[in-house]
Amino acid sequence: MAADVGPDTKALGATLAATVHTCMSSALPSIEYVGSDAWVRAQVQTRFFEALLDAVAKPKPRRSSFTDFVWRSSLTPLQVEHHADWLDAWYLTYNHTTWRATQSLETVQLPVPAPVAGHGRYTYPSGDTYVGDFLDGQRHGRGTYTVSATGYTYVGDWVHDCRHGTGVLTYNNDATHQGTYTGSWADDVRCGDGLFQEGDRFVYKGRWKRNVFHGLGHLADAKRGFNYDGEFLDGRPHGVGKATYSSDASFATYSGEWAHGCFDGVGTLQYRDGSVYAGTFVKGERHGQGTFSDPTTGDDYDGDWINDTRHGFGKATSGASKESREGPWRANTMVQGHGQDWILLYPSGDKYSGELQQGRPWGSGTCRYANGSVYTGDWVDGLRQGHGIFVNHDGATFDGQWRNGQPTTGDAPVYVEISLTEDNATCTQDDAPTSAPTTITYPNGDTYAGGLRQGKRHGRGKYISKASQHTYDGMWDMDRRHGHGVLTSGAHDFVYDGAWVHDTRTGLGKCILRGVETYTGAWHANAFHGTGTYTTADGAVYSGEFEHGLKHGVGTLRSADGSTYQGEFAKGQKHGLGTLTYANGDLYTGSFAHNARDGDGTLVTSTDTFVGAWRADVKHGHGVLTRPDGTTKDGVWQCDAPVDGPWTITFPTRSVYAGDCVGMRPHGHGVCKYANGDVYSGAWVHGVRSGWGVCVFGNGDVFDGEWTQNHVSLHGTGTLTLANGTVHAYNGATSPS
Numbered sequence: 001m002a003a004d005v006g007p008d009t010k011a012l013g014a015t016l017a018a019t020v021h022t023c024m025s026s027a028l029p030s031i032e033y034v035g036s037d038a039w040v041r042a043q044v045q046t047r048f049f050e051a052l053l054d055a056v057a058k059p060k061p062r063r064s065s066f067t068d069f070v071w072r073s074s075l076t077p078l079q080v081e082h083h084a085d086w087l088d089a090w091y092l093t094y095n096h097t098t099w100r101a102t103q104s105l106e107t108v109q110l111p112v113p114a115p116v117a118g119h120g121r122y123t124y125p126s127g128d129t130y131v132g133d134f135l136d137g138q139r140h141g142r143g144t145y146t147v148s149a150t151g152y153t154y155v156g157d158w159v160h161d162c163r164h165g166t167g168v169l170t171y172n173n174d175a176t177h178q179g180t181y182t183g184s185w186a187d188d189v190r191c192g193d194g195l196f197q198e199g200d201r202f203v204y205k206g207r208w209k210r211n212v213f214h215g216l217g218h219l220a221d222a223k224r225g226f227n228y229d230g231e232f233l234d235g236r237p238h239g240v241g242k243a244t245y246s247s248d249a250s251f252a253t254y255s256g257e258w259a260h261g262c263f264d265g266v267g268t269l270q271y272r273d274g275s276v277y278a279g280t281f282v283k284g285e286r287h288g289q290g291t292f293s294d295p296t297t298g299d300d301y302d303g304d305w306i307n308d309t310r311h312g313f314g315k316a317t318s319g320a321s322k323e324s325r326e327g328p329w330r331a332n333t334m335v336q337g338h339g340q341d342w343i344l345l346y347p348s349g350d351k352y353s354g355e356l357q358q359g360r361p362w363g364s365g366t367c368r369y370a371n372g373s374v375y376t377g378d379w380v381d382g383l384r385q386g387h388g389i390f391v392n393h394d395g396a397t398f399d400g401q402w403r404n405g406q407p408t409t410g411d412a413p414v415y416v417e418i419s420l421t422e423d424n425a426t427c428t429q430d431d432a433p434t435s436a437p438t439t440i441t442y443p444n445g446d447t448y449a450g451g452l453r454q455g456k457r458h459g460r461g462k463y464i465s466k467a468s469q470h471t472y473d474g475m476w477d478m479d480r481r482h483g484h485g486v487l488t489s490g491a492h493d494f495v496y497d498g499a500w501v502h503d504t505r506t507g508l509g510k511c512i513l514r515g516v517e518t519y520t521g522a523w524h525a526n527a528f529h530g531t532g533t534y535t536t537a538d539g540a541v542y543s544g545e546f547e548h549g550l551k552h553g554v555g556t557l558r559s560a561d562g563s564t565y566q567g568e569f570a571k572g573q574k575h576g577l578g579t580l581t582y583a584n585g586d587l588y589t590g591s592f593a594h595n596a597r598d599g600d601g602t603l604v605t606s607t608d609t610f611v612g613a614w615r616a617d618v619k620h621g622h623g624v625l626t627r628p629d630g631t632t633k634d635g636v637w638q639c640d641a642p643v644d645g646p647w648t649i650t651f652p653t654r655s656v657y658a659g660d661c662v663g664m665r666p667h668g669h670g671v672c673k674y675a676n677g678d679v680y681s682g683a684w685v686h687g688v689r690s691g692w693g694v695c696v697f698g699n700g701d702v703f704d705g706e707w708t709q710n711h712v713s714l715h716g717t718g719t720l721t722l723a724n725g726t727v728h729a730y731n732g733a734t735s736p737s
Helices: 009-025 038-057 066-071 077-082 084-091 094-102
Strands: 117-123 129-135 138-146 153-159 162-174 177-186 189-198 202-209 212-221 226-233 236-245 251-259 262-271 276-282 285-293 300-306 309-317 324-330 342-345 351-357 360-368 374-380 383-391 397-403 406-409 438-441 447-453 456-464 471-477 480-488 494-501 504-513 517-524 527-535 541-547 550-558 564-570 573-581 587-593 596-604 609-615 618-626 632-638 645-650 656-662 665-673 679-685 688-696 702-708 717-721 727-731
Touching: 177 202
Parallel strands: none
Antiparallel strands: 117 129, 129 138, 138 153, 153 162, 162 177, 177 189, 189 202, 202 212, 212 226, 226 236, 236 251, 251 262, 262 276, 276 285, 285 300, 300 309, 309 324, 324 342, 342 351, 351 360, 360 374, 374 383, 383 397, 397 406, 438 447, 447 456, 456 471, 471 480, 480 494, 494 504, 504 517, 517 527, 527 541, 541 550, 550 564, 564 573, 573 587, 587 596, 596 609, 609 618, 618 632, 632 645, 645 656, 656 665, 665 679, 679 688, 688 702, 702 717, 717 727
16 A cells, blocks of 8 residues: 555645545545454554555655656656566557557647748637738738637737737627627737627726726626726726616615725715715725715714714704704714713704713703703703703793603692792682683783683683793683693693693693604603603604603604614613514514613524623623524623633534634634544634644544644644554654554
8 A cells, every 4th residue: 555655745745634534534434345354454454554654754755757857867758657677568568569559750740830921821720710911920910810619709900929909809609698899909918998798788898908997998787787987997996987786776876986896985875765875985885974865764964984884973864853963873873871972953943962862862961942041950761850950041040850841849740830829820809700701811911711610710711821821721620720621832842632630631641742742641740651652753652651751661662763672661761671673673682771782682683693691782791692504602792792711612513612712713722522423622723723632533543643724733743543552653754653
């Protein structure tokens, strides 16, 4: 066996690696055993490995090359190849005589040479033909060349056997591949101005260089639905140009700068749905400063982009609500919460500056109203809630607690203040009617028209506050609103139509805030309380339970960004167990805290599935990531990134790795149990076995030594112990012991 091993040590190394791998992982199926005696088989196997290792340790000298024969040796090539003894026997055979006859020089047909000069016709040994001008035996001048095998033809100028000048190349492979090139040539390649056509399916007209589009040109590719006018470099759009897409699912047109076939620089991209992005691109993605607008919805964004997502500082305007939000973004998401300042502009002219949650004022902030009033203080879910200072446009100031958007006095909260106090809105005994419907003007200028009882507003009546222009039109019970009624603020930014109990909004009712936000459902003590539906200015809709004016309990929130959350809420925030379906189809099911994924949860995306721990909306803690091909990676995450250290990886083949990882790839020390029964324990580098390691093969053989790029190192140190107990030790090129 050793005599058959080739002398090239490099080739031998590759052969040995493949053979050793085969022999270590199987029972040597390529060896044919005679008989069934186990001892005989063991001897054959042992001899097989010894021969392989001996070939590595003591390679034969290289055979002499043909160059050696010409310059250094007097031996013939046959003598070098087959040795003298073998040739002596060969020369005496009938086969040798026959061989000499077939190899005789007289049987070789020399080709007819091409015409030296002038005009002529010539057929080459390949069957190709040329009709045209010759000079010095070469194609030179004007002529037609036809390729016999393909039918390709070239008609045009030639210089020293090369196409050079102007000419037409025509090819016709089959019915679907027919085309022509008409234009300039230089040194046998298309170079200069030219027109290339494949019927109506593919047309390019413009500059060429080294057989590819290069310079200004027009490309019409009907097969891909792509038209381009502009500059090219090495066959791809590069420079300034305009592209039109007729078949692309996303793009319609792009006009601007290109680099190596990608949008790169300043440009304008119009999408298939009519939306438009104008700004900077990098490698085909929106990156830098740019404006995105959607004429269908009226939404637009003007600001920073990174890797095709809104990232940085930007301003988004909703076409539905006409509200604009200006602040920091990260990966298409508004960065909200404590310390993140935003500016909100409402269609009413009101302007809010401060913290947000869920796109609404939440935290500390200041609102400057269109009428000149200013509020600075705490906000919850878009309403003034907590401590705040309000300065009215007339200079009046309130510094205190707020609830559901209105100031509170003691334990008697009101949403819209209508003065009904003893000193300015009560009839005196002398001028108060007792029961008949009437119209009353109070000392402060307020008016009431309706029923009375014992001098108090009772029954149906309408009250108008002169100072604020607030109105209430509905039922009364002894000076208190009670029953059904409609309350309208003087600025018409709040309208309530519903039930009242003892001067508070209690029962079922509907309110309209700022003319664009609505709530329909149950109320208690002037606050949303019970089951109801709230629609925000940007089109988000919440249907579910409320408590004291805030989302609390179980509900469904359909946000303006297209996402939907179904689950538990607490104090206005997603909190508890829930399911969040994103606009792109991603799905998260698990725990939430303070509007963020927090606790145990499962996120399913188009690329992978993650099951594990979350904190503050990012992967944090132990988790398992599953790829579409079935690969699972079990380890620890921190701040949405995998932590280098111990991991367990299960591959689609059902092989399992447990050990050190860097970037979720085996790196360091680890153990891998393969599906075929092999077990490797040792060093890994960038996902492959490299360094010192021990592998116990499924057939019982054991290799303990050095590995390189997932294979036994051919020039390293190691010990091979066969299943029968035979041990082979070797070190680089030394012989095994």
